[in-house]
Amino acid sequence: MQNKITSLNKLSRNLWWSWDTEAKQLFEELSPLLWERNNHNPVELLRHISNDELQARCQFEYGDKIDQVYARYTAYLNDKNTWAANNAPELVKDPVAYFSAEFGIHESVRIYSGGLGVLAGDHLKSASDLGISFIGITLFYKEGYFRQYLNHDGWQMEDYPLQSAENLPIEKVTDANGEDLIISVNIAQSEVFAQAWRLKVGRATLYLLDTNIAANEPHYRDICCRVYGGDQNMRINQEILLGIGGVKLLDKLGVTPTVYHMNEGHSAFLTLELLAKELAKGSTQQEAMATVRSRCVFTTHTPVPAGHDRFSRDMMHYTFDKYLSAIGINFDDLMMLGSEDKGNIYGLFTMTVLALNLSRSANGVSKLHGEVSRVMWQHLYPGKSVDEVPIGHITNGVHASSWTCGYTDSFWKKFAVSVDEMSLSREAAEAVLAKVSDSELWALRYILKRNLIDFIDRYLANQLFHQHINSYQNEYDTLRSAQNTFSPDVLTIGFARRFATYKRAPLIFRDLDRLDKIINHATMPLQIVFAGKAHPHDDARKDYIRQIVQHSRRPQFSGKVIFLENYNLGVAKRMVSGVDVWLNTPVRPMEASGTSGEKTVLHGGLNFSVLDGWWPEAYNGENGFSIANGECFENNEEQDSFDAEKMYTVLEKQLIPAFYERNEQNIPEKWINKIRSAIATIAPEYNTHRMVRDYATKYYLNKKEN
Numbered sequence: 001m002q003n004k005i006t007s008l009n010k011l012s013r014n015l016w017w018s019w020d021t022e023a024k025q026l027f028e029e030l031s032p033l034l035w036e037r038n039n040h041n042p043v044e045l046l047r048h049i050s051n052d053e054l055q056a057r058c059q060f061e062y063g064d065k066i067d068q069v070y071a072r073y074t075a076y077l078n079d080k081n082t083w084a085a086n087n088a089p090e091l092v093k094d095p096v097a098y099f100s101a102e103f104g105i106h107e108s109v110r111i112y113s114g115g116l117g118v119l120a121g122d123h124l125k126s127a128s129d130l131g132i133s134f135i136g137i138t139l140f141y142k143e144g145y146f147r148q149y150l151n152h153d154g155w156q157m158e159d160y161p162l163q164s165a166e167n168l169p170i171e172k173v174t175d176a177n178g179e180d181l182i183i184s185v186n187i188a189q190s191e192v193f194a195q196a197w198r199l200k201v202g203r204a205t206l207y208l209l210d211t212n213i214a215a216n217e218p219h220y221r222d223i224c225c226r227v228y229g230g231d232q233n234m235r236i237n238q239e240i241l242l243g244i245g246g247v248k249l250l251d252k253l254g255v256t257p258t259v260y261h262m263n264e265g266h267s268a269f270l271t272l273e274l275l276a277k278e279l280a281k282g283s284t285q286q287e288a289m290a291t292v293r294s295r296c297v298f299t300t301h302t303p304v305p306a307g308h309d310r311f312s313r314d315m316m317h318y319t320f321d322k323y324l325s326a327i328g329i330n331f332d333d334l335m336m337l338g339s340e341d342k343g344n345i346y347g348l349f350t351m352t353v354l355a356l357n358l359s360r361s362a363n364g365v366s367k368l369h370g371e372v373s374r375v376m377w378q379h380l381y382p383g384k385s386v387d388e389v390p391i392g393h394i395t396n397g398v399h400a401s402s403w404t405c406g407y408t409d410s411f412w413k414k415f416a417v418s419v420d421e422m423s424l425s426r427e428a429a430e431a432v433l434a435k436v437s438d439s440e441l442w443a444l445r446y447i448l449k450r451n452l453i454d455f456i457d458r459y460l461a462n463q464l465f466h467q468h469i470n471s472y473q474n475e476y477d478t479l480r481s482a483q484n485t486f487s488p489d490v491l492t493i494g495f496a497r498r499f500a501t502y503k504r505a506p507l508i509f510r511d512l513d514r515l516d517k518i519i520n521h522a523t524m525p526l527q528i529v530f531a532g533k534a535h536p537h538d539d540a541r542k543d544y545i546r547q548i549v550q551h552s553r554r555p556q557f558s559g560k561v562i563f564l565e566n567y568n569l570g571v572a573k574r575m576v577s578g579v580d581v582w583l584n585t586p587v588r589p590m591e592a593s594g595t596s597g598e599k600t601v602l603h604g605g606l607n608f609s610v611l612d613g614w615w616p617e618a619y620n621g622e623n624g625f626s627i628a629n630g631e632c633f634e635n636n637e638e639q640d641s642f643d644a645e646k647m648y649t650v651l652e653k654q655l656i657p658a659f660y661e662r663n664e665q666n667i668p669e670k671w672i673n674k675i676r677s678a679i680a681t682i683a684p685e686y687n688t689h690r691m692v693r694d695y696a697t698k699y700y701l702n703k704k705e706n
């Protein structure tokens with residue numbers, strides 16, 4: 001019995017469970033109530049269940065299930081017949097070191113804010129599945145990103161619950177003597193210390209640096225407090241810890257990465273520590289730079305110039321003066337490496353420029369974003385035409401088995417071995433689809449939508465409860481009417497993302513009368529679910545949220561438009577599996593890739609999006625719907641009017657009629673055909689297995705400058 005309990009504990013301490021349906025069910029089954037309450041965190045769950053209780057539970061079939069899952073888990077860890085073993089043996093030996101300011105792996109590990117983190121988490125999981133030796137580096141944020149709740153006015157409020165190490169599947173990294181392994185970095189005139197935590201994600205390992213230790217002054221302990229929290233000063237300190245501290249940690253661990261991958265410019269200071277190591281060996285600065293370049297690759301994610309991290313010369317000087325004299329680099333030489341207008345060392349220091357200067361390859365995250373990035377950075381490459389600017393692209397994907405809910409997973413397993421297998425190629429997906437009837441697909445949609453609605457009812461009840469809503473009778477009525485008014489028979493649109501201006505969450509409310517007619521159509525109604533967080537410092541975006549909440553309380557929309565608070569990985573999973581249509585309204589070309597729409601596909605969801613990010617590559621006229629044809633206007637108002645008009649027209653003329661047009665069996669054949677086309681064309685391409693294989697062959701193995 002005890003060994004079954006040990007197995008269960010071991011399973012809880014490797015996030016492999018988070019993308020294995022049966023492993024997840026093991027924990028949920030133990031106590032559905034605690035599972036919900038503890039944010040689906042098995043470590044915390046197990047801490048709340050006594051050993052006697054576990055002993056009792058493990059006696060029956062439950063014990064057998066533990067054995068089965070545990071056997072699969074160990075087989076996974078020991079599998080030698082992986083993609084990498086067969087195609088990239090070099091990547092099995094020395095690890096790829098992947099640096100990212102955030103990782104979104106599971107909702108119970110709150111070290112992420114949004115899309116960048118989710119991408120990093122999905123990259124890590126696919127690298128593990130493919131058998132690539134892979135190490136992630138990030139920070140341990142004790143408060144994580146904020147938890148969102150709405151006040152009675154619909155205004156976003158934030159709180160920052162602490163996450164404690166004992167409730168997480170992390171362990172302290174120790175040295176050969178069993179002592180805490182401590183590294184230090186130089187910040188301004190101080191030495192700042194950090195310990196490290198280890199988190200297992202399948203075969204991959206994520207290291208989290210943590211300055212929250214007694215050796216540090218309080219203001220340095222707070223470097224590891226919040227994801228993207230604080231001011232510019234906090235930002236530069238976090239980036240020093242991530243980049244320079246990360247390299248020092250790998251050194252202490254005795255790891256020599258085959259490549260350093262910078263996921264966005266936040267970690268670009270890692271190149272300075274690599275330079276320092278080369279200079280210490282006696283290389284000249286030129287030689288050192290060449291060596292560092294040959295070891296680093298860089299992925300940029302930001303298509304707008306203002307979105308890139310920049311630091312003033314003064315701040316750079318204050319922060320780096322001591323470090324530079326220790327490693328023997330001249331301050332002006334450093335400023336040159338981050339200077340955007342060549343030779344001007346008195347302007348701002350741009351992290352992306354540092355990364356571009358010191359990596360052998362760089363890429364954007366969709367075809368369109370690659371093009372935009374080449375134009376944006378052309379001035380750094382005098383004499384090169386736009387096409388010659390050395391920035392390529394690899395389009396983002398999602399980790400298929402993490403994003404398929406339990407029901408969808410078992411649905412596809414009836415017809416294929418796994419969702420990964422059916423996502424290998426278009427042919428593989430089509431072969432599976434050929435075995436599935438229209439009515440089976442339609443039943444899948446219906447059940448998934450019912451599950452979402454059940455979730456919404458429970459979630460809104462809780463939202464109401466903690467808002468102490470009784471004193472606000474109006475809101476209570478509105479939300480209560482939303483509960484149980486959503487119907488699985490009604491076309492359901494989902495919109496959830498970070499509330500950035502360019503994503504234009506309120507666009508669908510531009511013409512309230514027209515939206516009223518659409519939503520309240522007598523025979524072809526519509527319902528919409530919203531979610532999303534605004535950055536805590538951004539009042540303008542919080543006002544977007546407030547507007548949407550207020551719209552949802554208008555009599556004509558009440559019970560048909562809802563806003564779910566605290567968008568996170570868990571809420572995202574529920575939404576992408578249940579909705580019929582995923583709406584995306586960015587201002588082109590500001591969405592570098594976007595990935596949330598890719599998550600809906602295996603659930604039979606369809607994308608309805610502006611031709612931006614990944615969508616222009618994927619959209620073929622059959623596999624979803626587009627808003628406009630990529631027209632761009634200088635004037636924001638004009639752009640919004642134009643796109644809103646197109647959006648309403650597609651809804652009225654194409655999308656809604658296709659959903660409600662039924663055959664004798666009450667099945668929308670045209671709609672189902674679109675779902676089939678989406679699965680066949682999108683699932684095989686827009687997943688992180690394909691994406692990581694592309695990184696491996698184009699950038700990790702290919703040592704040439706490109």
Ligand SMILES: *Cc1c(COP(=O)(O)O)cnc(C)c1O
Nearest residue numbers: 114115497568569572594595596
């Ligand atoms: C997938 C995901 C994102 C990224 O969505 P976009 O399409 O890039 O807007 C952000 N946050 C969460 C919680 C997600 O799951």
